[in-house]
Amino acid sequence: MRIACSGLIALFALCFSTAQAQDAAPRWSLAIHGGAGVIERSSLTPEQDAASRAALQGALDAGSAVLKSGGSALDAVQAAVQVMEDDPLFNAGRGAVFTAAGRNELDAAVMNGSDLTAGSVAGLTTTRHPVAAARAVMERSPHVMLIGPGADAFAAQAGLEQVDPSYFFTERRWQGLVKALTEAGQPVPPRPVGAAIPGAQAALPAPPLNEKKFGTVGAVALDAQGRLAAGTSTGGTTAKRWGRVGDVPVIGAGTYASNADGCAVSATGDGEYFIRATVARDICARIGSATAPDAAAQAEIDEARTLGGLGGVIVMTTTGAPVFAMSTSGMYRAAAASDTPPRVAIYADEP
Template sequence: MAQTPAQTQPRTPAPTTTDAPRWSLAIHGGAGVIERAGLTPEQDGAYRASLNRALAAGAAVLESGGAALDAVQAAVQVMEDDPLFNAGRGAVFTAAGRNELDAAVMNGPDLTAGAVAGLTTTRHPIAAARAVMEQSPHVMLIGPGADAFAAQAGLEQVDPAFFFTERRWRGLIKALTEAGLPLPERPAAAPAPGAQAAVAPPLNEKKFGTVGAVALDSQGRLAAATSTGGMTAKRWGRVGDVPVIDAGTYASNRDGCAVSATGSGEYFIRSTVARDICRRTADGATVQTAAEAEIADVGSIGGDGGVIVMGLTGTPAFAMNTSGMYRGAVSSAAPAHVAIYADEP
């Protein structure tokens, strides 16, 4: 897929000082066809406010001297609880009418990682991924076993109806109808039609609503975290790139980068996007150059999406080959800055 000049221009928010930050955080809330004409001013404002809340949660950890791992989890959990994003409470539905959630986390200093896929009852999938990393001998758990492990680890469990949103349900019905596939029964515990009122983009918005965060803390530690509800109307237990370490999530102090990706997961898996970006930085590329080169490679085989990358200097990078990506950054040297459209700095 050919890249246009607008798709390869730098995406890093301009810092307000030349001093290297003591800590730094970047987040994303999904990439795709996100255009000004497709969002009302109220919807635009709602997304920006939510991104700022996630930045504030992660920044509070880092400003107090906390670990990058704690900061990325805090930021992602805010977005998992926000129905605007395709993660946690705003997750899309499978063809069977279920919400199945994936997440991953990785710690840069020691390369430890944890991932989960197909969760249905754990409120914060990113917390479950971290529990896998810290409280089990494994890297990835899936399905009912992953939920059972999360419950055993003391993580909050909820009724699957907790994740139901009318917007996503309507999106499922529309997608299945267009594909000529059978429609599932509305979940019995779901709120009555019309009971939920929330600011939301049009149902025909094509975007990859994965959420993620990357951070550098004051001790020089890098971390990455990513969470998603996957694809609308996904079938057969499909799992995308998010919980696949090396594809959608990666962090390595040795390589000097942390990555969280959002996009067409099958292409990101085939391209091992996150790991390749860190290989490029290990070979001497800047995080921005590495991010843009990798997204160009993904585009060349037909993939769409974006990445956020954090380096050891605390300078974040954003790259995408889509018309928009919900994103933001904050550091000890620069105030919070959020953006949505591809042509925003």
């Protein structure tokens, strides 16, 4: 009888400790970023700082709402990224920078960690939410990447909202193009047809005068079913030419997720170097080989820096613990989890 009781007690203790461990792990977790770069306290006014934090909080709230209701990691990632694509503060969607020809060309990618399915798009000009187009490529086509007019045509066929290219116009980005081309001694293209008249967008927060930011937005998430997902969206670089495409839509460079490795990554930075260093995939490979997530992320950021590229990454693990790593003075970022209050940060020295 004593042996039986001892066995029952041991079994109860085991079950109790297992339940405690399960309760200790977050049921869901989300991290987002709005780009990394030379972002210093001295360069942001209180109004700019507050506007950026509010915008990040809005995106975090959108993704968190999905996860709180039991939604998938992929749905949460898409929801958070779409909010940032609609916000002119970020270089994605409506706030995208201009090419040398005076166009907005948009790239995005998504990836499911549970089955390694992925989709990406590059050079969109009429699809309101590039991240939604990337997901459609993943779920409604046999392909992984679509580019240019064909990608927009596919998105339209998939029922995704199409807009006039002038929808993406913002005065701050146009003036950024004018400044870049003038300094480079290159011709400035005509103001886009349908663009807002000068001064019409004066209410939008102005960018810091000395800001040098790698404009990309992204999100990584873990849902209650233990699934990981990543998504990233960008307008690329100011005054880019010849159909330039960066790391964002390159699966394994700017975006990657793998439950097997226990990792989801969204990157922001000098795309050419992040492609060459295969940053996102390598972080997951390091974690899958038992490297601590923070060490894995920093090692890849350092490798890209050795090649000549700066930037940052956000990483989500299967434990729900987000990791942020950067080689810049700041990265717009935020995180929340089922057991952790939301937090928003901008500067590198913020927790």
